Amino acid sequence: MGRIQKYGIFGLVCTLGLWFSSHAAADLVIHLKDGRTLRVDVRKEDFMGMSFEAGSANASQPVTWDFETGNLKGWTRTGEAFNNQPTFGDNPTARNRGQASGHQGQYWIGTYENRPGPSDPAGGIQGDGPQGTLTSAPFTIRNSRISFLIGGGCDLTSQRVELLVQGEAVRKTTGECHETMKRISWDIGALMGKQAQIRIVDASSGGWGHINVDDFRFE
Missing domain, CATH: 2.60.120 (Jelly Rolls)
Structure with missing residues (x-):
């Protein structure tokens, strides 16, 4: 069975195409420059693809490292x-x-x-x-x-x-x-x-x- 999962990364949406088999799942780990780690519960052989799309304003990093948010978020x-x-x-x-x-x-x-x-x-x-x-x-x-x-x-x-x-x-x-x-x-x-x-x-x-x-x- 296939499924699409989306994750907010630096104001973008990371779209993962997943195909689930009957086997036990593992983790797809995404390491980001700001130190965050995103984990997706999926087997390696079930991974179909990954893309980036323009996301909403809420899909932002937890710390404003360049202060361009105009506040002290994080x-x-x-x-x-x-x-x-x-x-x-x-x-x-x-x-x-x-x-x-x-x-x-x-x-x-x-x-x-x-x-x-x-x-x-x-x-x-x-x-x-x-x-x-x-x-x-x-x-x-x-x-x-x-x-x-x-x-x-x-x-x-x-x-x-x-x-x-x-x-x-x-x-x-x-x-x-x-x-x-x-x-x-x-x-x-x-x-x-x-x-x-x-x-x-x-x-x-x-x-x-x-x-x-x-x-x-x-x-």
Whole structure:
């Protein structure tokens, strides 16, 4: 007996054509770049085909790694630094900072900024005062590198992005005391298969007490 099953993947619908025999079923396992694993209960010899179709807006990834959803889906906040995030557009330029944000797309994290959407006044700020953390949902490491954009403060003890494995920071990076973000990359091949989280830290209220982050990529 045949059956069609559909699964949401990155805003697409993965359509699986399956043919079931009388034998016991096994798992078809689909590994995704964001660490998710999808399992389909089917024998290998029963698998007919697989295709991708445009899906609904609800078929989206559980964590917004590039913040283009315009919200913090899949992230947990502490403190107040991330209350008005993500930031829309090149707000440093709008406030005449003289250093463009260098963000990708429309939205990014900038804890000095206060422009969460296009209807909010361009150039709005919350300043260096608020502190807090932003931590991603857990994911499984299945790629050898993670890259992302980072800018803002340059004190590793108080402004940083870190990779947590079992709650311990195994990678850390800070900015260069410049608003314009640059792409950096972590080699995480030795951590393959481990459960991890990404945490963004703003723990300073002094000069350059903010952090800019955007566009996490699993490569």
